[in-house]
Amino acid sequence: MSIYAIGDIQGCYKEFRKLLKNIGFKKNEDTLWLTGDLVNRGPNSLDTIKFIMELDDSVVTVLGNHDFNLMAVYYEIKPWTKIKHTFHDILSHKDCDLIIEWYRKQKIIHYEKEIKTILVHAGLYPQWSLKTTLNIGKIINKKIKGNECKDLLNSLWTNTPSMWSEKLTDQEKIVFAINVFTRMRYLNKDLSLNLEIKDYNNKDNDNLTPWFMTNSEVLKETRCIIGHWSTLGYYQYKNLISIDTGCVWGNELTAIKILNDGSIHKTSIKC
Template sequence: MPSYAIGDIQGCHTELRRLLDQLAFDPKRDRLWLVGDLVNRGPHSLEVLRLVRDLGDAATVVLGNHDLHLLAVAAGNNKHAKKSTLEAVLEAPDRDELLDWLRHRPVLHHDDTLALTMIHAGLPPQWDLAQARECARELESALRGADYRAFLQEMYGNQPSLWSPHLRGVERLRFITNCLTRLRYCEQDGSLALKEKGQLGSQRPGRLPWFQMPGRLSRDDRIIFGHWSTLGFWAGENVWAIDSGCLWGGALTALRLDETPLRAVQLDCPGELEPSDA
């Protein structure tokens, strides 16, 4: 069946609908993967959530950092609430239903038939795919559990920055969260350089994109991710980056997954924000 992965939407509902029309997407026949960041900064986060939720089993979503931010704000963590454009979701009559649906989305999706894995951001070099899937399940259990609000209160922060199998509790969950939803660059020792956000070549000496780290244990696995609008569409080294900056006036990218080679289809976007507004 035709299967597509689409990059970060961030509330750009009109562009999403236009791209689905361009693909002649039929939820009765086709399948859609979404790399996360459905919401925030763009103008129509509520409409995006409703559209994707209503696609049912035709759509598979992994959570991004902005999706987790919505859940955190809804749970009372207002640390970064002033940078949000989430009022329409938080005030919607179907708010609780939508938030519950979102909270039960995975943070990693793997398809054996397609031999593809989807995450929002990145993997540390110390994780093979089996370790990544195990860590993803831990985070998913925390988000879906009765104490999820407690974790969302402690979610933000850049520490710990280096993986150890001995990490426990909220520190372990925070590290997993930062890898799967925030990571772009790593230090030479394999620790997370979470403050590095720019395009390739702009980073401080010694820092490398997570997918170019020497000895990366997931290098033999085909991985699709978003999150990195300054990287844009990028294919190589067994990874496909598909956040092409729709929000910023770039493009919304769909990647055809059931063809060889994987083929990108792009929709030019007018942009809702200037990069200086980030």
């Protein structure tokens, strides 16, 4: 059995299927890890998500910001409903309810203890231990699956709180954590979230630090695979591997095979 991780697909169905063929992925034999943002901006969100759902237990996916966007629009939460999107094909489909139900069962973060590897869409907050990170993830998963899902989605249209503190309310901690797991790229000097700047060209700004270049507790001993940051592209930094290579922008879709000795093998296709 092999584990393959693939970066943000965003409705680029044809490219996704082509990449799976190129790497020789076998359902029921291999496991596919997806970094989230399965839908939106690309031309075929519906076929993408239906195919992924058909993979059953052969796929592990984490939720990205565009996946939250889909769920929020489904529940008619403003101002999410006013944002331009390309998942009308999902919302108008007869199986839309089943698709959202499937989405609500997916994780915000995945940890594979045997290979000490985390899969998450955007990142990990550097001041959190592995235990804290996973515990917060479990709380979020429970709320998304449960009756609080709509209320949770309704609270996410915000960049605050931007600073972690144990003094935050439980709700504020959850909002902060979801922004970390699905939106974070840069941190300010005080380790507060900077959710405005996206371009990796700002890495030389003295006031900003890519989150993975801070003194992250988790990254010291755990590998982390992320998507989300397309301007960063394929990038390795110590235990960090970034694999969103901007397929939806006409660049590449990337897969990595995690080998038994812990090394990786990269395969990309042009989009």
